[in-house]
Amino acid sequence: MVPENGAKKPWEGCSICSSIPDHAYEFWKAGVCDGPGIPAVSAKLAIIGAPYFDDSTSGSNSCIKRCPECGTAYRWTTEYEYLVNGSEDDINLVRLSPEEGEKAVADVLHSVAVQKKLFQVEGARRVHLLKTSTTNRIISEAVGYLDHGQLCHDEDITFAVPALVGAFTRHVHDAKDCYTGKQLIWMLSRYAEKSKEHAKRVFDALQGLTGKDLPPEVEELVECIKKK
Numbered sequence: 001m002v003p004e005n006g007a008k009k010p011w012e013g014c015s016i017c018s019s020i021p022d023h024a025y026e027f028w029k030a031g032v033c034d035g036p037g038i039p040a041v042s043a044k045l046a047i048i049g050a051p052y053f054d055d056s057t058s059g060s061n062s063c064i065k066r067c068p069e070c071g072t073a074y075r076w077t078t079e080y081e082y083l084v085n086g087s088e089d090d091i092n093l094v095r096l097s098p099e100e101g102e103k104a105v106a107d108v109l110h111s112v113a114v115q116k117k118l119f120q121v122e123g124a125r126r127v128h129l130l131k132t133s134t135t136n137r138i139i140s141e142a143v144g145y146l147d148h149g150q151l152c153h154d155e156d157i158t159f160a161v162p163a164l165v166g167a168f169t170r171h172v173h174d175a176k177d178c179y180t181g182k183q184l185i186w187m188l189s190r191y192a193e194k195s196k197e198h199a200k201r202v203f204d205a206l207q208g209l210t211g212k213d214l215p216p217e218v219e220e221l222v223e224c225i226k227k228k
């Protein structure tokens with residue numbers, strides 16, 4: 001416990017944070033590391049708001065990490081600079097005070113809530129387009145938007161399943177390797193893979209398709225789900 005007099009900071013008695021300095025950093029140039037380095041134990045810190053936020057170093061990036069043991073928060077940042085003679089990567093991990101940490105975590109969670117809401121609103125608009133459009137380009141863009149949300153942010157796209165299945169009969173199947181049809185198969189089979197309930201939901205929606213001119217993709221997806 002933290003004494004009220006403030007003599008001891010929360011992280012001082014923590015098995016994880018006690019070996020992380022107030023400011024850890026490392027500087028990479030052309031694959032060679034300089035600087036004191038970031039302690040390996042920092043891998044135990046949890047990224048707040050994942051998967052919306054991450055600590056990928058493929059470009060400039062930042063996130064807030066929090067210790068699962070004592071709750072101390074850190075601001076992690078990386079500045080990436082592409083240079084012809086070897087790119088540079090500057091990585092910092094800065095410990096926040098309890099007050100700074102509370103605010104930073106609240107800001108991140110607020111930002112995630114806003115992004116989730118945006119996905120719901122824009123997702124609903126795309127579902128409407130899926131239900132009304134017969135233009136492959138519009139269907140493809142809608143599927144792409146929903147797929148990206150599912151893949152990158154682990155969004156639940158259950159609300160879009162009936163419209164996605166319906167798009168099989170709505171798109172113009174004008175080629176053997178129809179891109180829009182392939183997109184629908186990829187996306188719905190991945191969704192179905194997630195659980196038995198998901199598979200059943202897609203399967204049931206497929207059974208509801210009627211009409212004598214069902215495109216071959218419907219049968220392909222049914223077979224794909226049956227195998228699972």
Ligand SMILES: [Zn+2]
Nearest residue numbers: 014017067070
């Ligand atoms: Zn800690």
